Amino acid sequence: MTRAPQKRRLETRAKLLSVAEDLIDANGVSALRVEDVVARAGVAKGTFFSHFGDKDGLLAVILGAQVMRHIEDMDAAPAPKTPAEIAQRLSLLLDFISQDRMIFDLLLRYSGTTGAEVDEVVTQGFLRQISMFTGWISQMQAAGTLRGDANPEFLAEGIQAFLNHVLATGFCMEHGDLPPPAEALVPYLEQWLLT
Template sequence: MNTREKVLAAAEELFAEQGYDATSVQQVVARAGVTKGALYHYFSAKEDLLFEIYNSLFTEQTAGLDRIVAQHSDPATTIREIIDDLVITTAARTRAVTVFGREGSRLDAQRWQTLQAAWRRYQDRVRKVIREAQESGEFSSTTSPEVVSWAIFGFTNDIHTWYRPDGPKSAAVIAKELADFVLNGLSKKEDGK
């Protein structure tokens, strides 16, 4: 783990344990085992740490979406892979999601708007996959792409509140069940069967 990663890991742990406001830069550097100079080499302020904790996860998820969409698979495979990626990456970083959910309001307007703009682009790309499959007749158009995406994102955004790595179902199993659920709702059923 490099210095930047050590600092981020320490900040994430401390923000989760005691909250953003109660955590000092000195505590972060002590937990990371680095100097303040090393921290300030990568981050100009404590708020940068909070932003990067979530941004690093979202950057990973955006790269996953880019990779999945670039494969030009059929829509069902694409949606399944998107859900799989979202569930697994979110489950792997539940502490980061918890910290951001609890402390994200501490971000200044510019950082918040940066994340919101990236999030809207992500949602729009997923909705585009659904919309195009509905327009081509591959998916049922009973439910709008917006509602389908809200179901996916609402589920994945709340994973941090209930998922446990040692629980009865792995993230991969949960992802498969969610994808089955979503794709069943999007399937074209014939004659009400």
């Protein structure tokens, strides 16, 4: 039985998170240095690792929360009615992830940590996203606007696959000339979801 954390620990953690968020806002994820975080937070290096395990742990918490916020926004609006609308609904999230390859890599790596660590925000986010997709698809199937011959959860996983594909592909071309990820996603979704 593990004890509840003391107030001091919660404060330290909050301080580390807020400092890291500020630094990320200012300089981007790639430029974040653990040494800078602990220096600004006024704690020792070891404290950082005792809280987050490693640097990616901290990033997972912060980026996972941001992803979760996007998912909640997407889920709040009325369900999309076509594949193109799904892609459009995803555009803010996709833009966020496209902003830095490090974000994509980290989310992909943490996306399914078995759910072993119940508090893994990233895992939660992905599960939530799949169930959101599943809900959309069920509704569309009920409305007869897309193929009814496959189970919604399976189709939802396919969306996930194409979403990652489009993101990965986007990083390959040198930035500048290619369409935004949400747009690139449309043909895949249509092929996957229609008839």
